[in-house]
Amino acid sequence: MIEKQEQPPLIRVENLSKTFILHVQGEARIPVFSDLSLEVAAGQCVALFGSSGTGKSTLLRSLYANYKPGSGHIWVRHGADWVDMATAVPHRVLEVRRETMGYVSQFLRVIPRISARDIVAEPLHALGIDLEQARAKAEVLLARLNIPEAMWDLAPATFSGGEQQRVNIARGFAVDYPILLLDEPTASLDAGNRAVVIELIREAKARGTALVGIFHDDEVREAVADAVFNVKAGELAA
Numbered sequence: 001m002i003e004k005q006e007q008p009p010l011i012r013v014e015n016l017s018k019t020f021i022l023h024v025q026g027e028a029r030i031p032v033f034s035d036l037s038l039e040v041a042a043g044q045c046v047a048l049f050g051s052s053g054t055g056k057s058t059l060l061r062s063l064y065a066n067y068k069p070g071s072g073h074i075w076v077r078h079g080a081d082w083v084d085m086a087t088a089v090p091h092r093v094l095e096v097r098r099e100t101m102g103y104v105s106q107f108l109r110v111i112p113r114i115s116a117r118d119i120v121a122e123p124l125h126a127l128g129i130d131l132e133q134a135r136a137k138a139e140v141l142l143a144r145l146n147i148p149e150a151m152w153d154l155a156p157a158t159f160s161g162g163e164q165q166r167v168n169i170a171r172g173f174a175v176d177y178p179i180l181l182l183d184e185p186t187a188s189l190d191a192g193n194r195a196v197v198i199e200l201i202r203e204a205k206a207r208g209t210a211l212v213g214i215f216h217d218d219e220v221r222e223a224v225a226d227a228v229f230n231v232k233a234g235e236l237a238a
């Protein structure tokens, strides 16, 4: 029997705690989670789980260094180094985001007058990929996500919610990041486009990407997640 090769971890969360302090409301304290530890390996997809308000989004945003945790570490494998996103200086955070860690948020940040094609191509071009090559990859992704060709030259400000979300997903998958964070990537998609997103996630896993996501859709979670992390209990279950 051939033993399954153990994959190396790409994310190591250690004893992470977060309390929001509302300075404009009399220093009110909102404890969200404490002492969370979690490892995510190459090729593994971990779904964050918990009822509304347990801190799934807060954890995901902390991994991306949008929020600063109160204590603990978020080690991410960045090339040959380990970078702690909890303490990294801003230029290091930006470097990790550019090269190592992608993030698909729920909503597209539209940029006036920039076409859908260029919004998707931009993260690749930022890595030094030739613009025409980056645009070609953007077109493949936009086509897979069923954005009609006639819309590729348009700025997505006027697109529907689902169309904007699909442009956002295309942008998130443009670069083959070693780590990808997904915040409800299928929230406003129909069944056909949900299936495309499932395929994209499976392809990323096969390439060795480590994924952490929030999937409210049971069907999507079951199709892609290898393990579920209960944010309230701080426990990982297969």
Ligand SMILES: Nc1ncnc2c1ncn2[C@@H]1O[C@H](COP(=O)(O)OP(=O)(O)OP(=O)(O)O)[C@@H](O)[C@H]1O
Residues within 6 Å of the ligand: 020, 030, 032, 050, 051, 052, 053, 054, 055, 056, 057, 058, 059
């Ligand atoms: N920027 C913020 N400032 C203050 N409190 C916040 C902030 N973001 C989240 N919270 C609080 O932290 C707690 C966790 O919120 P979070 O959005 O992480 O939960 P969630 O599990 O993702 O919920 P849902 O499933 O409803 O999206 C909530 O009580 C929320 O009010």
